[in-house]
Amino acid sequence: MNEKKNKKKQNRLIMRSAILLVLIAAIGYTIYNSVTAKDVMILEPGDEAPNFSLTDLEGNQHKLSDYKGQGVFLNFWGTWCEPCKEEMPAMASQYADYKDKGVQVLAVNIAQSDFEVKSFADQYGLTFPVVIDKTKDVMTAYNIRPLPTTVLVNPEGDIERIITGEMTEQDIQGYMESIKPE
Incomplete structure (x- = not known):
């Protein structure tokens, strides 16, 4: 019985750790994207048309x-x-x-x-x-x-x-x- 409880605790710990890692990766990706993204201005009527x-x-x-x-x-x-x-x-x-x-x-x-x-x-x-x-x-x-x-x-x-x-x-x-x- 104790062995079964320990196995459940171990599985729960593994699952929680995996979820935490996924969350950390998602937050890291979002921060990386925000820092490295080009500033894109939304153009509207009245704005000067960007030259090219x-x-x-x-x-x-x-x-x-x-x-x-x-x-x-x-x-x-x-x-x-x-x-x-x-x-x-x-x-x-x-x-x-x-x-x-x-x-x-x-x-x-x-x-x-x-x-x-x-x-x-x-x-x-x-x-x-x-x-x-x-x-x-x-x-x-x-x-x-x-x-x-x-x-x-x-x-x-x-x-x-x-x-x-x-x-x-x-x-x-x-x-x-x-x-x-x-």
């Missing part, structure tokens, strides 16, 4: 600051994203109408291969600059979560609006109109 420089499929550099004085329709997307596929033809159509009115489109692909992105751009006949955020630094700076996400940057370089999810052609036209220089 990315290379397009032809090897040209695109810096957001180079577009100051123009509206920028900054679209974050992926080739696998169904809503992205749906809105690309509408973006291309509206870009044709607005590029001479001071509204630029920058399509920022999130870390896919040049081949995948080029194939997609060719398939959809995209004429606006398509850049690839290979390191996801721009995605992080803009705190992009769902794809597609579009950030409207006004001619002064400030964020006008952040749109998540698929847009219709009518939506895109309205958004481009809203960032068109006066």
Whole structure:
């Protein structure tokens, strides 16, 4: 009987020790993550759009600051994203109408291969600059979560609006109109 009690006590001690170790590990992981995490600012309309420089499929550099004085329709997307596929033809159509009115489109692909992105751009006949955020630094700076996400940057370089999810052609036209220089 005493042996049975000792065995139960030993099992309880082992279980409690295991739980304590798991808790200590979880607390340690949380502290480590907090200390080493990059400071990610949540962007809102009215904030200055973070500058970046990315290379397009032809090897040209695109810096957001180079577009100051123009509206920028900054679209974050992926080739696998169904809503992205749906809105690309509408973006291309509206870009044709607005590029001479001071509204630029920058399509920022999130870390896919040049081949995948080029194939997609060719398939959809995209004429606006398509850049690839290979390191996801721009995605992080803009705190992009769902794809597609579009950030409207006004001619002064400030964020006008952040749109998540698929847009219709009518939506895109309205958004481009809203960032068109006066």
